[in-house]
Amino acid sequence: MSRHLLVGMWLALAAGTALAQVDSPTTEQFKYQAEIRGSIRRHAVCRIPLPLELLSRSESNLTDLRLFDADGREIPFVVRFSRLQPKTTEAPLTITGYEQSRGGVQLVVTVPEAMGAVNGIELTIPERDFRKQVTVMANNAAGPVIGQDTIYDFSSYVDLRRTRVDFPATDARVLVLRITDSETMPENRDTVQVTATGLEIIFSRSWAKQLRIDTVLGRSVQAEPGGPRIDRWLLRPVPTAQNASRQTVIHVPVRLPAGRILFDVATPVFYRAVTVESSLDGRDGSWQPFASGTICAFPLGGQPERRLQLDLPGTGIARYRIAIENGDSPPLEIRSLSFESPTREIFFVADDARQPYRLMVGARSVRAPNYDIERFGDSDAWADQARNQVTMGAVTGNPDYDPQAGTSRRAQVERTVLIAVILVLVVGLGYWLFVLLRKDGVGTPSGDKPDA
Template sequence: MKRLISIFLCTICAMVQIYGQQYSASLEGNKQTGYFRLEIPQPIRSLIGNDIAKARIWDREGRETPFVKYITTIADHKFVPLNIVRKEIIPDSVTTLVVKNEKQQTWTGLWLRVANSNSRKQYTLTGSNDSLDWFSLSEDQVLENLTGHHQTFKEQEISFPLNNYKYLKISIQDKGTNPLNVMAIGRYDNVVSSTVYHTINGGKLDVGIKDKNSILRVQLPHPQVVDKVTLHISSPRLYKRNASVFVKKRVQVRRNKVEEQFVEIGQYELTPNNTTLELPSLFVKDFYIHIENMDSPPLQVDNFSLRQKPLTLVTHLSEGEQYAIVVDSSFKLPDYDLALFKLQANHELPILKVNKLTRVEPQLKDAQQDEQRVKLGNILLWGGLIIAVILVCYFAISFFRDMERK
């Protein structure tokens, strides 16, 4: 009976529709037809966080304009050729290639640029510090799939155990076959490009002490995505403290009970040279930092700063056309085929300006319809509750009558 009533009430509640609030901001800067970058400002981030599903770009006719998230490259990869100090080809036997690790860096792999071939070859890798005594690193490995589709060579990675030998020797078996044309041997170095973070203003810090722990509560006037928090600590001069970051979340503790609890999202170590905590893109209005003081005096936290990574979209606009970015919590993730194409993140694209965000008030007709829906929902909800109470009373009376008869 309880299950029947529960299903009935859930069905009634599901009939009450909840509508999201809608906001809009006009876009400017499309002085030509083409692709543009649109950096989402903090007022919009406060509404959507990192969830671009809640955003749309509309033209003045209300038609959707596809967009895709702009992924900036964390690091550019640059091929750095190595010095091949020995290259020897013994026909119908073996090809020997020796490269020099000039700075004796620690490596776990190399890249071979091999002219396109359908061959399949076995190779052995050895290491040496004097080019006389060689020691095994990797035996009976295979080079295959050596055909590039868009160029006349194929880059093939070879992996091996961590080492810092001054010389590495690759011995490719050619018994009964012709040798491969190894054009170059090198490594890909990461050229890190720095990410520009935006400062989040308006935050407030409350500091308390409890059970030898400093408890810092960071509060924001509106929810924001926080990627970094930096503490400005004036004393003591030397310290090394463990810190944890917590957020409050609603957690289901039993089948029908939900409680608000502190959930740990990261552990850190604070030192005078490291007072910045990298957070996993928290979308919060407040969070807590617990610092273990043990028997030492608490840290003197004078100030703090919050930063977030930019969220940028790429879209294709027509010259002179009017567009707006619209935010609505009821929107679902769009399925644009633009997302299937890889856009070059290193290309400089024109930047669109986002004007002031305003809330879109529903038109009179829409407001009347919404009011009617709310009234209908309330009638259905209260009607359902009354019917449920009547059913409970009916079954209870029937139960007691049956007990009296027995």
């Protein structure tokens, strides 16, 4: 009997769980929608980018994203990232010539024939604390100048190093690199001092040293055809506040995908630590440490060198709170913030030609979908099949939205399961008491034996 009761309890729980799991969402559960129209035909693969306006309205990191056809049937889909950067090829360049003079050194490098047009080089330099001017000529030393840049390293003082030289793409197979000191240092001058409010940086004269160049790496970037690869969102003016810890605090007012933050700062010289916290809904007590780094600007030879970006890890969608450590320095004059993230695209196989299809978000009680097509291919494979032109309209409120939709059936299932479990427990408890009393007596509930 006890075995039957135990089996009954497990069956009741399993049945309730199954009923709750197969409860498919309906269009009435979603707050927002965007209509999809275009060359939609049955069994055609369709592709369309997801705008930030739609992503920011997701309440659960896109687990509440659903697609419905014109008849309200749920349509399976996949979401893939477009490439953030164009295709980049890197290869070592062969150093075929070296010449040293009083003003600097000159390198001759050869580009491999298999490599496409080169638009940048990276120098491998083991030394620290230097600043050099690099001029790049095509074909020979008398050839046209195709690029000029500054390489530097101040890592003994701050985390600031650059050994990359960028220039317009060239098909030349021979490049001449002329590396010279950025400026002539007087013999009686030991240091250069840059002073700003609350900041003092001293660089030694060791930047005029000779450098050892181990390798020269060439880079070829090929732009890919297609739509936008990066989504951008601008915050201007920036809502800043100063707290008791002398921090500048910025609350980003909308949910955004993780990616990169770009700071537009008017302050000419600064070096500040930045921390970023994230939260799904922005409520007090829900903020978690998310990323940290530094932003800075230094005047080098009259041309400011800046590091004004901070990368955010992961691919989630959240609200962000930014804190900038000011110390005893005045707050930065921040003109704007730009947020960049990889473009997300949705791919789906149309089930019917009737339009419009409706892409919907904003339902807290909806679990993440589990579609079989999610297991098929990466973004390139899907893009090769998506040849139908479709467009997405503006994100609007869902006219069919019902705040109670989706909760009544779940509540009914949960109530049914609870009643079933309680009944099973009551019956089981009664049976257990009956067995317990029979062990202590024969035939009477009190356990007294009848007279012989």
